Amino acid sequence: MITIENVNKVYETKTSRVVGVDDVSLEIKKGEIYGIVGYSGAGKSTLLRCMNILERPTSGKIFIDEVDLLSLSNKELRKARQSIGMIFQGFFLTSSKTVFDNVAFALKAAGVPKSERKDRVLELLDLVGLGDKANQYPAKLSGGQKQRVSIARALANNPKVLLCDEATSALDPSTTKSILALLKKINKEFGITIVIITHEMEVVKEICDKCAVMQDGQVIEQGSSYEIFANPTKPLTKQFIQTVLNFELPEQLLESCQGTLVQLQFRGSIAGDPVVSDVLQKFPVQGNILHGKVEYIKDTPLGIFIMELLGDQQDVNNAIDYLQQRLKQVEVIQHA
Numbered sequence: 001m002i003t004i005e006n007v008n009k010v011y012e013t014k015t016s017r018v019v020g021v022d023d024v025s026l027e028i029k030k031g032e033i034y035g036i037v038g039y040s041g042a043g044k045s046t047l048l049r050c051m052n053i054l055e056r057p058t059s060g061k062i063f064i065d066e067v068d069l070l071s072l073s074n075k076e077l078r079k080a081r082q083s084i085g086m087i088f089q090g091f092f093l094t095s096s097k098t099v100f101d102n103v104a105f106a107l108k109a110a111g112v113p114k115s116e117r118k119d120r121v122l123e124l125l126d127l128v129g130l131g132d133k134a135n136q137y138p139a140k141l142s143g144g145q146k147q148r149v150s151i152a153r154a155l156a157n158n159p160k161v162l163l164c165d166e167a168t169s170a171l172d173p174s175t176t177k178s179i180l181a182l183l184k185k186i187n188k189e190f191g192i193t194i195v196i197i198t199h200e201m202e203v204v205k206e207i208c209d210k211c212a213v214m215q216d217g218q219v220i221e222q223g224s225s226y227e228i229f230a231n232p233t234k235p236l237t238k239q240f241i242q243t244v245l246n247f248e249l250p251e252q253l254l255e256s257c258q259g260t261l262v263q264l265q266f267r268g269s270i271a272g273d274p275v276v277s278d279v280l281q282k283f284p285v286q287g288n289i290l291h292g293k294v295e296y297i298k299d300t301p302l303g304i305f306i307m308e309l310l311g312d313q314q315d316v317n318n319a320i321d322y323l324q325q326r327l328k329q330v331e332v333i334q335h336a
């Protein structure tokens with residue numbers, strides 16, 4: 001659906017040369033919700049703006065539905081952009097226009113006749129839950145409502161792709177949840193491919209099927225969100241995952257702990273897999289669960305538990321080997 005091939009973007013002035021995007025290749029499939037994560041300055045916005053050629057890559061190629069966007073004339077590109085909606089952290093609504101007119105303007109710009117605009121705008125406002133706000137001005141709306149208007153506007157011309165640049169970063173956590181739920185619904189009902197840029201791993205956890213992590217203009221890690229959460233390989237990715245799966249044990253608990261501490265990872269539902277009771281039956285060791293949590297990565301559970309194992313060291317080691325065979329991801333975090 002969206003193919004990014006060896007894209008580079010260099011900002012060059014007489015006195016400086018800044019690499020915004022450094023040789024990025026990504027494949028985003030139709031109907032996916034794809035997250036791009038990274039700290040400020042990593043190149044996320046630049047990459048997103050390259051996807052609809054708001055920013056012309058210095059080199060590389062961008063295909064949407066197999067159309068090479070860089071080969072299009074300006075007129076063809078304007079047309080192609082109608083199938084790529086975009087929303088931003090700052091909403092960019094026109095304050096002198098009502099909610100209705102903000103959305104209608106996108107239809108007007110695309111040449112939709114006036115007679116057809118009204119029904120379509122009302123349909124879009126209903127979709128985003130603002131059916132009763134058509135005649136309000138943006139200043140009267142909350143941040144979440146403003147983002148809903150900008151989503152309605154972005155969807156006006158039935159895009160195939162929706163690009164979101166930090167769309168929830170200015171919103172409080174509960175409003176963020178409701179906007180993410182709306183994006184999920186749009187993705188499901190209309191099959192729109194969504195690309196979401198964010199510095200919040202929570203957003204990826206909530207709705208992204210896949211994600212890429214960016215640092216210094218490069219994609220350093222990419223894959224299914226679940227795999228990235230379960231098995232991050234790069235230090236930066238681990239840092240981001242930590243913000244969601246924070247597993248620090250209190251210092252005094254670590255100090256008072258006599259046994260070997262192991263961190264166990266359960267993929268999928270743990271209900272059907274009595275591995276903890278099995279290990280305690282098979283080996284003469286004692287086990288205490290000290291800490292644990294189950295996170296849902298886009299609806300699939302990922303459980304992490306910290307267990308203290310007590311007993312003869314050889315038995316404890318055998319128990320850990322057994323756990324490793326059963327669970328794959330078992331890590332000793334403190335020796336006895």
Ligand SMILES: Nc1ncnc2c1ncn2[C@@H]1O[C@H](COP(=O)(O)OP(=O)(O)O)[C@@H](O)[C@H]1O
Nearest residue numbers: 011018019020039040041042043044045046047
């Ligand atoms: N128009 C521009 N001119 C010069 N440098 C830019 C421009 N836009 C972005 N940059 C630089 O490119 C790098 C990536 O920026 P950006 O894509 O905005 O990162 P992010 O969205 O991840 O915060 C940064 O170093 C930034 O300063």
Ligand SMILES: [Mg+2]
Nearest residue numbers: 044045046166
């Ligand atoms: Mg940005």
